[in-house]
Amino acid sequence: MTEPAVVTEGIARRFGDYWAVDGVDLHIDSGEIYGFLGPNGAGKSTLVRMLCTLMRPTRGRGIVAGHDVARHPERVRLRIGVALQDAALDDKQTGRELLDLQGRLYGLRRHERSARLAQVMRLVDIGTAIDRQIRTYSGGMKRRLDLAAALIHDPDILFLDEPTTGLDPESRAAVWDEVRLLNEQHGTTIFLTTQYLEEADELADRVGIISRGRLVAEGTPEELKRTVGTDVIVARVETLTDATLAALRALPGVDDVVAGRDEIMVHAGDGAAAMSPVALALHAAGAAVVSLTLRTPTLDDVFLQMTGSHLQADETDSARAGVHPDDAADGPPAGGTGASASEEARAR
Amino acid sequence: MTTTAVPRTDRRVEARPAGFVVDVASVARRAIRQIPREPEAVVPALIVPIFFYVLNIGALSTVTHAAAHIDFKAFELPVAVVFAVTGVSRASALVTDIQNGYFDRLMITPVRRLPLLLGLMTADLTLVMALAVPVLLVGLALGVHFVTGVAGMVVFIILSGLWGLVFTGLPYAIALKTGSPGAVNASFVLFFPITFLSTTFVPKAELQGWLRAVANVNPMTYILEGLRSLVSNDITGGAPGPVWNATELGEALLAVAAFGAVSLSLALLALRGRVRRR
Numbered sequence: 028m029t030e031p032a033v034v035t036e037g038i039a040r041r042f043g044d045y046w047a048v049d050g051v052d053l054h055i056d057s058g059e060i061y062g063f064l065g066p067n068g069a070g071k072s073t074l075v076r077m078l079c080t081l082m083r084p085t086r087g088r089g090i091v092a093g094h095d096v097a098r099h100p101e102r103v104r105l106r107i108g109v110a111l112q113d114a115a116l117d118d119k120q121t122g123r124e125l126l127d128l129q130g131r132l133y134g135l136r137r138h139e140r141s142a143r144l145a146q147v148m149r150l151v152d153i154g155t156a157i158d159r160q161i162r163t164y165s166g167g168m169k170r171r172l173d174l175a176a177a178l179i180h181d182p183d184i185l186f187l188d189e190p191t192t193g194l195d196p197e198s199r200a201a202v203w204d205e206v207r208l209l210n211e212q213h214g215t216t217i218f219l220t221t222q223y224l225e226e227a228d229e230l231a232d233r234v235g236i237i238s239r240g241r242l243v244a245e246g247t248p249e250e251l252k253r254t255v256g257t258d259v260i261v262a263r264v265e266t267l268t269d270a271t272l273a274a275l276r277a278l279p280g281v282d283d284v285v286a287g288r289d290e291i292m293v294h295a296g297d298g299a300a301a302m303s304p305v306a307l308a309l310h311a312a313g314a315a316v317v318s319l320t321l322r323t324p325t326l327d328d329v330f331l332q333m334t335g336s337h338l339q340a341d342e343t344d345s346a347r348a349g350v351h352p353d354d355a356a357d358g359p360p361a362g363g364t365g366a367s368a369s370e371e372a373r374a375r
Numbered sequence: 376m377t378t379t380a381v382p383r384t385d386r387r388v389e390a391r392p393a394g395f396v397v398d399v400a401s402v403a404r405r406a407i408r409q410i411p412r413e414p415e416a417v418v419p420a421l422i423v424p425i426f427f428y429v430l431n432i433g434a435l436s437t438v439t440h441a442a443a444h445i446d447f448k449a450f451e452l453p454v455a456v457v458f459a460v461t462g463v464s465r466a467s468a469l470v471t472d473i474q475n476g477y478f479d480r481l482m483i484t485p486v487r488r489l490p491l492l493l494g495l496m497t498a499d500l501t502l503v504m505a506l507a508v509p510v511l512l513v514g515l516a517l518g519v520h521f522v523t524g525v526a527g528m529v530v531f532i533i534l535s536g537l538w539g540l541v542f543t544g545l546p547y548a549i550a551l552k553t554g555s556p557g558a559v560n561a562s563f564v565l566f567f568p569i570t571f572l573s574t575t576f577v578p579k580a581e582l583q584g585w586l587r588a589v590a591n592v593n594p595m596t597y598i599l600e601g602l603r604s605l606v607s608n609d610i611t612g613g614a615p616g617p618v619w620n621a622t623e624l625g626e627a628l629l630a631v632a633a634f635g636a637v638s639l640s641l642a643l644l645a646l647r648g649r650v651r652r653r
Binding site: 079080081101104105106107109111113115116117119120124128129131132133134135139142143160176180181182 | 387388389390391392393394397398401404405408409412413472475476477479480481482483484485486
């Protein structure tokens, strides 16, 4: 399995005058978990729909599992599994019937279908609900069944379009576990889109950040965060003097020191290395330390730097104008916004 | 939430195109399975024609007999069957699939595109023939006698089924073209001119003026005549013929074929538009 799983060259898609995806180049190796991170309407779903043969690129090329998505969609379809946004299921079938039909359409024989059914059922943990009609399922169960349906034919590449949008934290964690398991044990390549920083950070080997149809940054989460620059040591102290600040500024490895009302932010290229000197300097200066924390940049910092706006629009600027975005920006909102009904993609 | 490790030694399966026939059968299986799960869609299709059949016989039998000297029970049985089989389709279910994204899920599989429609039509044919049977039984219970016997009854069911099948082309065309449940429901209005501007209540000889002109070009007229010829030649508009009236049956089949050529072409065009990757 040395062929790349997904390659795109300037792939683009236009709706009327609007370029939903505007020339994206990707190279994703087999066995990777690739996270495609971006806000609603950035073009994530449109890109996925092109790669899984539902929609033709207006320009450029997409090669999935070695086959051109425009020229040989039927070959691509045999190798990929897809769970689209908003689990697409038929309420009036039972879970078992849906999976069985899915298996039939992939040409699996009876014994293959029953073997695979047993396997995916263990993976997605649906239990006895498998024989109930899907309309009785919870949101999390639907999403897991959808994942099972995407896996029934043992695909090499799995596309997951916002797999956890709208899920509660427990279901989200379950989906993450399943994705990791698939990747580790089966070597399944996984292409997932998400609007959650934490999801991309936790799951993905590499992350691509998309904004307005363009890939604005790409790399491992660590690499990306490093591009924003330095770590920050945040020291909360009871007494803050100029002498303390001067002492901190004099430390080797410290790039900058910014004083707030009762806290000091120490920017350092290598925060971990600067931690001890900073602590010692504070002690020496007699500043009573309330707390001392090391914070690394988040993917939201990366997004902010690349696009000038925060990823999650509902937690933005006014609240902390001019302040470096803090940890609160990280992680999905507990209830899930679920706002991303569907991008322009399903229009018409 | 537990997840059990899947052993590495799992034998891998290989996805392959299932083949045209398997594709049709798979889609049809699912569609047929759904029918008893939505009885609200089937029960009216059975009750309405039987209701009108009994009502029409009660109300019009004497008048018609006096005017045209025909057995109205026998004359109206084909109408009742046509009412039962016309407009019954999986088009609404198809629209639901399109709207909730399940149709996209099917499109991502290697299934061929034509079976997505043919599978549904197979289910429709099965259902409408099943609907025709109880209507036929009501007719028999009321004393209708088939001159062509049991074989004639089988042909009666098949011919009605084929008509029901070709009619589905229209709702499917609308479903695939618009993806709108409202539009599909509205397609029911097509039922009225086609079924009523014909020899629905009155023999051809008694039709007057414009209605006669319209009925002459309405395929329904030939289908009703063909069905009636299986019951008795006395109630068809044509000349007295043999027990098996090849002319009437041939015209009925031709009418079904002609209607089907148009309606199924529209449905296939709409399918092509729907599955074309835009």
